[in-house]
Amino acid sequence: MPHLLNVWPSVSRKLSGASRVLLLFDYDGTLTPIVARPEIARLSDETRRLLSLLAGMDRFVVGVVSGRGLADLESLVAIPGLAYAGNHGLEISGAGKDFVHPEAPAFEETLAEVASLLVQGLAGVPGIVVDSKRLTLTVHFRSTPDSYSEQVDDTVVATARPYVDAGRMKITRGKKVVEVRPNIDWGKGKAIEQIRKNCGDSPLPMFFGDDETDEEGFVTVQDAGGVAVYIGGTRQNTKALHQLESPQEVAQVLALLTQL
Numbered sequence: 001m002p003h004l005l006n007v008w009p010s011v012s013r014k015l016s017g018a019s020r021v022l023l024l025f026d027y028d029g030t031l032t033p034i035v036a037r038p039e040i041a042r043l044s045d046e047t048r049r050l051l052s053l054l055a056g057m058d059r060f061v062v063g064v065v066s067g068r069g070l071a072d073l074e075s076l077v078a079i080p081g082l083a084y085a086g087n088h089g090l091e092i093s094g095a096g097k098d099f100v101h102p103e104a105p106a107f108e109e110t111l112a113e114v115a116s117l118l119v120q121g122l123a124g125v126p127g128i129v130v131d132s133k134r135l136t137l138t139v140h141f142r143s144t145p146d147s148y149s150e151q152v153d154d155t156v157v158a159t160a161r162p163y164v165d166a167g168r169m170k171i172t173r174g175k176k177v178v179e180v181r182p183n184i185d186w187g188k189g190k191a192i193e194q195i196r197k198n199c200g201d202s203p204l205p206m207f208f209g210d211d212e213t214d215e216e217g218f219v220t221v222q223d224a225g226g227v228a229v230y231i232g233g234t235r236q237n238t239k240a241l242h243q244l245e246s247p248q249e250v251a252q253v254l255a256l257l258t259q260l
């Protein structure tokens with residue numbers, strides 16, 4: 001898997017050849033370093049400046065595609081002119097037209113119930129965060145001692161089991177997170193397609209991400225002839241054809257993009 005900066009001349013030629021480029025980024029672990037608690041993940045001044053600059057350029061459409069709730073994501077990033085996709089794309093704003101997946105709101109009540117059961121069930125676990133995001137929920141255990149990891153996962157599985165067995169919910173996992181999501185065939189890949197469709201002119205897509213739920217986004221952009229970039233140390237099983245080591249290197253690429 002080539003490091004993106006090593007093959008930048010050929011990638012930048014490809015991007016320059018497109019009339020418009022859709023630049024999409026995961027948030028945590030991609031634009032910001034992974035931190036102990038989700039609420040303290042902040043964009044660096046430099047990344048913020050570069051994203052704003054790119055968003056103001058005619059040749060780019062810029063967006064963030066995250067598992068966070070949409071309102072949380074919008075308030076953390078807070079750059080005008082961006083497209084925002086929250087809850088793994090179940091809700092999208094600022095991409096030409098606002099979107100909520102039509103099947104998603106029906107799950108809100110059940111997810112709230114599962115969240116309150118999890119708050120009780122995980123009450124004794126140090127450092128746990130149960131983040132109820134209306135359309136999905138995430139249990140964060142980054143600040144939790146590793147000895148609790150299995151208990152956390154088992155508790156989420158057991159609590160969500162009736163809904164999973166009924167085909168209504170699904171469980172997904174990422175870096176120190178377990179999530180309960182509606183069992184809808186919709187994720188970051190579909191969200192990227194939706195944002196691209198809203199652009200109207202099928203811009204060349206480029207997507208940066210660091211985790212399991214980003215994989216379908218990688219496939220979507222590569223199938224559309226675009227560029228997928230995995231953020232992290234070299235991983236065997238990512239479908240992305242390019243790699244960057246860290247959010248700091250993502251900022252370097254943002255600077256290169258402003259010179260395109």
Ligand SMILES: [Mg+2]
Nearest residue numbers: 026028029211
């Ligand atoms: Mg991430």
